[in-house]
Amino acid sequence: MSEALELIGSSAFWVAVLRIATPLILGTLGVLLCERAGVLNLGIEGIMVAGAFTGWLAVYGGLGLWGGVAVAAATGAVFGLLHAGLTVGLALSQHVSGLGITMLATALSYYGYRVGFPKVSTPPTVTPFAEMGALPLPVLAQQTPLTLLALVLVPVLAWFIARTPAGLALRMVGENPQAAEGQGLSVAAVRTGAIVAGSALMGIAGCFLTLAAFNAFFFNMVNGRGWVCVALVVFASWRPGKALVGALLFAFFDALQLRLQQSAGGVVPYQVFLMLPYLLSIAALVLVARRAAYPQALMKPYRKGER
Numbered sequence: 001m002s003e004a005l006e007l008i009g010s011s012a013f014w015v016a017v018l019r020i021a022t023p024l025i026l027g028t029l030g031v032l033l034c035e036r037a038g039v040l041n042l043g044i045e046g047i048m049v050a051g052a053f054t055g056w057l058a059v060y061g062g063l064g065l066w067g068g069v070a071v072a073a074a075t076g077a078v079f080g081l082l083h084a085g086l087t088v089g090l091a092l093s094q095h096v097s098g099l100g101i102t103m104l105a106t107a108l109s110y111y112g113y114r115v116g117f118p119k120v121s122t123p124p125t126v127t128p129f130a131e132m133g134a135l136p137l138p139v140l141a142q143q144t145p146l147t148l149l150a151l152v153l154v155p156v157l158a159w160f161i162a163r164t165p166a167g168l169a170l171r172m173v174g175e176n177p178q179a180a181e182g183q184g185l186s187v188a189a190v191r192t193g194a195i196v197a198g199s200a201l202m203g204i205a206g207c208f209l210t211l212a213a214f215n216a217f218f219f220n221m222v223n224g225r226g227w228v229c230v231a232l233v234v235f236a237s238w239r240p241g242k243a244l245v246g247a248l249l250f251a252f253f254d255a256l257q258l259r260l261q262q263s264a265g266g267v268v269p270y271q272v273f274l275m276l277p278y279l280l281s282i283a284a285l286v287l288v289a290r291r292a293a294y295p296q297a298l299m300k301p302y303r304k305g306e307r
Helices: 002-009 011-036 044-060 065-089 094-116 145-163 165-175 177-182 187-213 225-235 240-264 270-289
Strands: none
Touching: 011 044, 011 145, 011 165, 011 187, 011 225, 011 240, 044 065, 044 094, 044 187, 044 225, 065 094, 065 187, 145 165, 145 187, 145 240, 165 177, 165 187, 177 187, 187 225, 225 240, 225 270, 240 270
């Protein structure tokens, strides 16, 4: 017990928690933005893969690190625009479109890697973002600028949704698109903008893995983080502040299981520890989800003029 308390009290542990949480924060904010407008985006897993690949490829090709982040965001925005065209423009199933985009984006990324590096046995590397160092808090000082960006985006997005006319339009479209249309708003434009912006955040979440957490692209590196983000939005009741708490909670369990594996010394099968963050997160999700007030128009296609 004392060993566990000592582990949790160390700054190195919380540095790892924040690093693990960063792509989850960015991805969850992206999903939240889409769903607040009434559109489910299950393309996040593939968009994160595509963002990880294109961001890394851009930096490997000579572009700066922030240029790679911009490329990843643009990649996410393009897939978001495709999803918006299918779900908003054509009013197709949001589930089917999202899953199709996940498969398309993942396949294109893996194909691009195979074509670009056909004879490479070890993934080529780039120089990733360095730790910031200059900040007064040790836990933040050992993070990269993308982590700071993720943390800053939480209050910014919360303020945007709750305090701005554009945020009010976003919420109205997600709750009652007929009323939004009656107020002269373009439901299609608001939803498309939210999906594109949210997907851009998903692309940045993916490139964090290749430009900050690691320094290379490899298959299966996203490893289900996109699906975790979809669940975290429900846990957060579609609120950015609670999304941050949920991402940190999952990251806490994940960092804990990694260290428990080391201390167990192989006595307990490692699969038990791998299940730990998911089981605890599912339990937390079950407790919270019953009271979650979801956007009333979520997953409901809307055609202009319909009542």
